[in-house]
Amino acid sequence: MEKLLELLEQDCTMPVSALAAAAGVSEEEAKAAIKKYEDDRTILGYQAIVDWDRVRRETVTALIEVNVTPQSKDGFDRIAERIYQYDEVESMYLMSGSFDLTVIISGRTLREVAQFVGERLAPIQGVTGTATHFILKKYKEKHLVFRPQDPEEREYIFV
């Protein structure tokens, strides 16, 4: 059934009949498996990947490196939770290496990001430092390339 997850990750708009055939299971089995995955939150949700630059250009995506002091009982999780609860946070990861957390914020203006870092993130107790990087251009996300398709100019051929 892992095949189903791979297929859904590639394209969650595929009809169940096609998913089932591709995974080599019956339609009923596929439906049941998807239901189970949704219920146990193996599948967290379904979202579109949008090239916002094609619609509006004033918003930015920021990647913020955060250093924190882990707490004795809960480690990083407690402080992480205090950060990711903010709606502004799109994604967040615990990292190995020279900083502790990566916080990604998108769809905001420059000012909003600055405000979030200065007024919300940095003052949190246990946060010892931040470094904010703005993403200048997106090339690829989730295997999808941010580039309009080249127009097909070829006449139909018979092969």
Next chain:
Amino acid sequence: MNYDNILNEKIQNIKPSGIRKFFDILEEMTDAISLGIGEPDFVTPWHIRDAGIYSLERGHTKYTSNAGMLQLRREIAAYLNRRFDLQYDYASQILVTVGGSEAIDLALRVLVNPGEEVIVPTPSFVCYGPLAEMAGGMPKYLELKAENQFRLTPEELRSAITDKTKVLVLPFPCNPTGGTMDRKDLEAIAEVLKGTDIMVISDEIYAELTYGRRHVSPANLTDLYDRTVVVNGFSKSHAMTGWRMGYVCAPKPIVAAMTKLHQFGIMSAPTTSQYAAVEAMRNGDGDIEHMREEYDRRRRYLVENLNRIGLSCFEPKGAFYVFPDVRSTGLSSEEFCEKFLLEEKVAVIPGSAFGPGGEGFVRACYAASMKDIAEAVARMDNFLTNLRRKQGREG
């Protein structure tokens, strides 16, 4: 000027394909789905494209040797051995061509004398007959049967052989039927050919797209090796149609003759494409497996669903086509395709375009996205339901 008096008679007698009109309709349509073109929907894998680009950066822009770069021929020999257990000497038995098409043309032209017959099993890809005619030969179409899964049987072959027969074309895995020949089918063919001088041109361009087992070439059989010309290429296996990279393997004197002709007509296959092809041979086996797995999923889906909605469809074991039987609709294959295109905006190709034996069937290519295929099936279901309702009213 009256060009009818000027143009070569043979080329004038070759009729253009009747399916052009479908494409004209299709080009005018928005949101149409095409399962009409027999071409991988994948882009050539990046590492192969990159090798082509890198060769240009390095300034490799000159002709190669006529037969193709030695390193490429060496890689092809190793590949054929690794993947299909075929033995060819890279220096004297392999010629790199401009697609499999050039290889077929060359093979026919170096083998056929005026008036000699070329047995072309049909339905099959449309090039063999016209190329045989231009080579001075006489195509002799041999109709394959759905009840034999469109395989060539020894009885059929025997009935087609005359004292003028020079070449047998074996187009397997087959475009448009998806039919394949396994070892015992080929052994039976070998038995019929024993003692004759008939040569086999085996078009194996879909060899890597064989499902559930490994492709068997006639050249795998000791009895057929000396009379077989193997045509293959990179278009289907590595999604490289636009690079025009093919090759042909045969006994030494035949490759020598083809190389002679190739050097006059072509000089050498495109250099950039040859560098890309070297990379494809060295590091492309994983790409083949990946694409085949994808095609296989779509194949199973399409066969299962066409049968479910009432179009009987035998399970093709090769290539990327299904060839459902549409006779139950009471329409000719051309009527079926035209109506289906106009009413549901899905293009499939009438079987009649592929020669005798194709009437009553249509070809749908599943080298398309699963989404398009699923949508095409839904539209087909709708089309058939409407058709039956209409026919019910009329009947």
